[in-house]
Amino acid sequence: MTQNIYDNAKFFAEYSALDRSIQGLDGAPEWPRSRSYIPDLEGLDVLDLGCGFGWFARWARSTGANSVRAIEISENMLSRARDLTNDPKIIYEQGDLDNIKLSEHDSDLYDVVFSSLTLHYLANLPELIQQVQTVLKPGGTLVFSIEHPIYTAPKEAKFVTDAVSGREYWPLDSYQKEGLRVTDWLAEGVQKQHRTTASYVNLLLKAGFQITEFDEWFPNPEEMEKCRWYRVLERPVYLLISAVKN
Amino acid sequence: MTQNIYDNAKFFAEYSALDRSIQGLDGAPEWPRSRSYIPDLEGLDVLDLGCGFGWFARWARSTGANSVRAIEISENMLSRARDLTNDPKIIYEQGDLDNIKLSEHDSDLYDVVFSSLTLHYLANLPELIQQVQTVLKPGGTLVFSIEHPIYTAPKEAKFVTDAVSGREYWPLDSYQKEGLRVTDWLAEGVQKQHRTTASYVNLLLKAGFQITEFDEWFPNPEEMEKCRWYRVLERPVYLLISAVKN
Numbered sequence: 001m002t003q004n005i006y007d008n009a010k011f012f013a014e015y016s017a018l019d020r021s022i023q024g025l026d027g028a029p030e031w032p033r034s035r036s037y038i039p040d041l042e043g044l045d046v047l048d049l050g051c052g053f054g055w056f057a058r059w060a061r062s063t064g065a066n067s068v069r070a071i072e073i074s075e076n077m078l079s080r081a082r083d084l085t086n087d088p089k090i091i092y093e094q095g096d097l098d099n100i101k102l103s104e105h106d107s108d109l110y111d112v113v114f115s116s117l118t119l120h121y122l123a124n125l126p127e128l129i130q131q132v133q134t135v136l137k138p139g140g141t142l143v144f145s146i147e148h149p150i151y152t153a154p155k156e157a158k159f160v161t162d163a164v165s166g167r168e169y170w171p172l173d174s175y176q177k178e179g180l181r182v183t184d185w186l187a188e189g190v191q192k193q194h195r196t197t198a199s200y201v202n203l204l205l206k207a208g209f210q211i212t213e214f215d216e217w218f219p220n221p222e223e224m225e226k227c228r229w230y231r232v233l234e235r236p237v238y239l240l241i242s243a244v245k246n
Numbered sequence: 247m248t249q250n251i252y253d254n255a256k257f258f259a260e261y262s263a264l265d266r267s268i269q270g271l272d273g274a275p276e277w278p279r280s281r282s283y284i285p286d287l288e289g290l291d292v293l294d295l296g297c298g299f300g301w302f303a304r305w306a307r308s309t310g311a312n313s314v315r316a317i318e319i320s321e322n323m324l325s326r327a328r329d330l331t332n333d334p335k336i337i338y339e340q341g342d343l344d345n346i347k348l349s350e351h352d353s354d355l356y357d358v359v360f361s362s363l364t365l366h367y368l369a370n371l372p373e374l375i376q377q378v379q380t381v382l383k384p385g386g387t388l389v390f391s392i393e394h395p396i397y398t399a400p401k402e403a404k405f406v407t408d409a410v411s412g413r414e415y416w417p418l419d420s421y422q423k424e425g426l427r428v429t430d431w432l433a434e435g436v437q438k439q440h441r442t443t444a445s446y447v448n449l450l451l452k453a454g455f456q457i458t459e460f461d462e463w464f465p466n467p468e469e470m471e472k473c474r475w476y477r478v479l480e481r482p483v484y485l486l487i488s489a490v491k492n
Contacts, residue, residue, distance in 0.1 A: 155413070156413075169417035170417075171416075171418075172417075173415040175479070198462040205458065210457075214447040216421075
């Protein structure tokens with residue numbers, strides 16, 4: 001069972017105060033890039049894995065999606081998502097993506113599957129990717145963002161400042177050691193699953209996807225002006241991938 | 247013009263003493279992985295970009311390749327390659343891959359293009375990849391290895407040992423700052439061109455390739471027993487990619 005950190009009171013309170021929680025998609029600096037990978041949703045059926053407060057689900061409907069099925073493990077987040085939504089074509093559903101069955105018998109259900117900063121929590125990702133391949137229609141698109149493997153790898157994921165030179169660097173180690181990482185971000189003991197970039201790419205290729213977009217996101221100058229996230233130039237924080245079902 | 251470090255006497259002497267120079271492909275720990283990406287070469291026409299001493303060219307012919315065109319910037323290396331070769335179907339050619347024209351007018355010339363640890367030296371890589379796409383036959387395969395972007399990125403590409411904990415890590419910085427890196431490896435002032443993983447992938451996608459294999463090489467236990475290259479588990483050193491012309 002995936003750790004449900006979003007139902008930890010301290011984590012939830014702090015997460016709720018982030019720009020991306022208050023402003024929605026516009027508060028997520030990587031959103032313009034993710035959005036550029038999403039096809040015209042007019043009339044399409046969409047699945048959102050880890051929907052959080054439902055910002056993407058509502059945006060998808062606002063751009064013409066026919067329906068959105070939005071899955072989330074956290075009851076806290078689902079509850080707020082439902083409060084923010086008045087749309088019978090968005091179906092929110094509580095579910096643990098590490099143990100879910102996306103469909104009992106059906107395949108070819110969705111045109112687009114979207115997942116924002118969720119898949120790096122999952123131990124059973126290979127199984128989920130295989131299911132996504134099954135429920136996507138042929139030619140359907142999977143768009144997802146994750147924490148970048150460079151970001152999740154280190155035993156101690158904090159910038160180091162060299163005492164002599166003052167130079168700052170990201171202390172990369174353990175890159176090839178996949179598995180559990182425990183970090184303190186908003187709350188103590190947040191559990192993630194580190195995988196290499198190669199593992200993500202090969203999961204997709206082996207499941208029968210073709211990679212169509214691949215981005216180690218960083219802000220353009222205009223976005224940097226807004227987010228002032230200079231250290232992301234030293235090492236990537238997000239990996240964005242788009243893939244099409246063959 | 248690409249720096250021709252292999253014609254630097256000190257570099258050449260030290261490079262010539264490496265396992266991969268003396269033992270050929272079997273002295274290159276990443277070779278078994280690269281080899282697994284190469285199709286059956288029986289009757290195929292092959293282009294080798296940065297052929298060094300010609301180990302790959304001779305291997306390709308020994309497995310049935312119809313012909314190999316092998317390009318190398320270093321006269322030192324070409325001279326030894328010619329000494330080691332007795333095969334009129336291997337054509338060695340001196341050339342700077344940053345300024346080469348692979349063909350004046352023809353396309354669809356080769357079934358397989360191979361390049362080992364060469365492309366990270368090139369400033370004009372986008373132009374070369376586009377040419378490779380042109381000279382490959384439809385369905386043809388490009389297999390290459392490069393120094394991994396995690397390895398080329400840092401301003402100071404040397405492991406750091408934390409004075410207090412003794413922990414060793416790779417001091418990653420400047421990842422998004424593409425361009426020239428100058429390192430001391432075998433000789434002083436070796437020039438490389440750092441690019442992000444995303445840049446390599448997107449160069450291929452935009453040129454009309456489909457990614458088919460993607461590997462951040464590290465040794466399996468048996469290979470580790472032989473090469474004892476334990477630090478490569480902390481951060482990848484090589485990136486291996488196979489791509490097919492659409």
